[in-house]
Amino acid sequence: RGLEVHFPIRSAMLRRRIGTVRAVDGVDLEVARGETLALVGESGCGKTTTGKSILRLIEPTGGSIRFAGEEIARHPPARLAPFRRRMQIVFQDPYASLNPRMTVGGILAAPFEIHRIGDAKDRAERVAALLRTVGLPPEAARRYPHEFSGGQRQRIGIARALALEPELVIGDEPVSALDVSIQAQIINLMKRLQAELGLAYIMISHNLAVVSHVADRVAVMYLGRVVETAPREALFFDARHPYTQALLSAVPEPVPGRRRARQVPQGDVPSPANPPPGCHFHPRCPLAIARCAQEAPAPRIVAPGHAVACHLVSP
Numbered sequence: 001r002g003l004e005v006h007f008p009i010r011s012a013m014l015r016r017r018i019g020t021v022r023a024v025d026g027v028d029l030e031v032a033r034g035e036t037l038a039l040v041g042e043s044g045c046g047k048t049t050t051g052k053s054i055l056r057l058i059e060p061t062g063g064s065i066r067f068a069g070e071e072i073a074r075h076p077p078a079r080l081a082p083f084r085r086r087m088q089i090v091f092q093d094p095y096a097s098l099n100p101r102m103t104v105g106g107i108l109a110a111p112f113e114i115h116r117i118g119d120a121k122d123r124a125e126r127v128a129a130l131l132r133t134v135g136l137p138p139e140a141a142r143r144y145p146h147e148f149s150g151g152q153r154q155r156i157g158i159a160r161a162l163a164l165e166p167e168l169v170i171g172d173e174p175v176s177a178l179d180v181s182i183q184a185q186i187i188n189l190m191k192r193l194q195a196e197l198g199l200a201y202i203m204i205s206h207n208l209a210v211v212s213h214v215a216d217r218v219a220v221m222y223l224g225r226v227v228e229t230a231p232r233e234a235l236f237f238d239a240r241h242p243y244t245q246a247l248l249s250a251v252p253e254p255v256p257g258r259r260r261a262r263q264v265p266q267g268d269v270p271s272p273a274n275p276p277p278g279c280h281f282h283p284r285c286p287l288a289i290a291r292c293a294q295e296a297p298a299p300r301i302v303a304p305g306h307a308v309a310c311h312l313v314s315p
């Protein structure tokens with residue numbers, strides 16, 4: 001609730017703070033057990049920072065993070081450790097996220113060593129089971145990451161995320177670095193694991209075609225704020241925010257029969273160091289009115305589970 005990640009901008013020459021980047025600026029999200037919430041938006045809109053701050057890999061500067069009823073936004077590291085087991089991440093780049101000097105077995109055993117789980121024999125058995133779970137042979141444990149393809153490496157990244165039996169996994173663009181032919185395999189693997197293990201996912205993606213396959217609900221971000229949240233069908237067939245409509249229009253029909261969108265967003269996303277006043281989208285919005293430049297719109301409920309932050313949208 002009200003999650004914020006603000007970074008100071010400092011001038012080395014002036015030796016003082018000269019501004020603030022509002023990377024995440026008052027985000028409200030929730031995800032239920034076993035559910036997939038997709039977080040979408042253009043590059044630089046704050047999706048990844050939001051995901052990492054939920055896991056406290058980036059420290060939030062304001063707001064609340066409740067996990068299974070407990071407030072964890074300000075837990076010191078020692079109190080955070082039990083929650084780290086329950087919340088994991090699959091990174092975007094399977095080429096950069098695996099230590100090239102470690103064997104796959106070493107990479108997958110590391111979470112057990114850090115959390116002091118089992119002895120060497122037990123850990124080896126757990127590693128073999130993890131590899132089988134993601135469709136790799138147990139012998140893969142003896143090899144190094146560079147010996148695997150991109151898709152296989154992402155399977156290893158997923159296995160690492162699952163090692164401690166988490167309840168929530170954040171996928172930070174988990175297939176965007178992979179060939180299109182491999183993306184479906186990884187998405188299907190993640191869906192199967194979700195069904196088998198009851199995982200909740202927050203799936204960060206700029207790819208609406210992927211989102212249309214995986215999401216139960218979708219939250220659309222623009223310049224650090226959530227502008228629309230809706231169940232998947234409502235988002236693809238009845239998007240109400242002009243930015244969501246513009247995003248959908250940029251995709252070659254991810255869902256046949258959806259409502260025709262207005263137009264592709266014009267221009268680049270403005271800098272979060274100097275966001276436009278009022279509704280951040282107003283310089284690019286084809287429907288903007290004078291009020292939009294002065295007043296930030298609050299989210300309004302337009303249907304069950306469907307909220308839109310736009311002055312022109314009414315229930």
Ligand code: SF4
Pocket residue numbers: 241242243279280281282283285286287288289292297309310311312
């Ligand atoms: Fe466009 Fe105004 Fe709605 Fe923002 S509040 S999306 S500028 S119409």
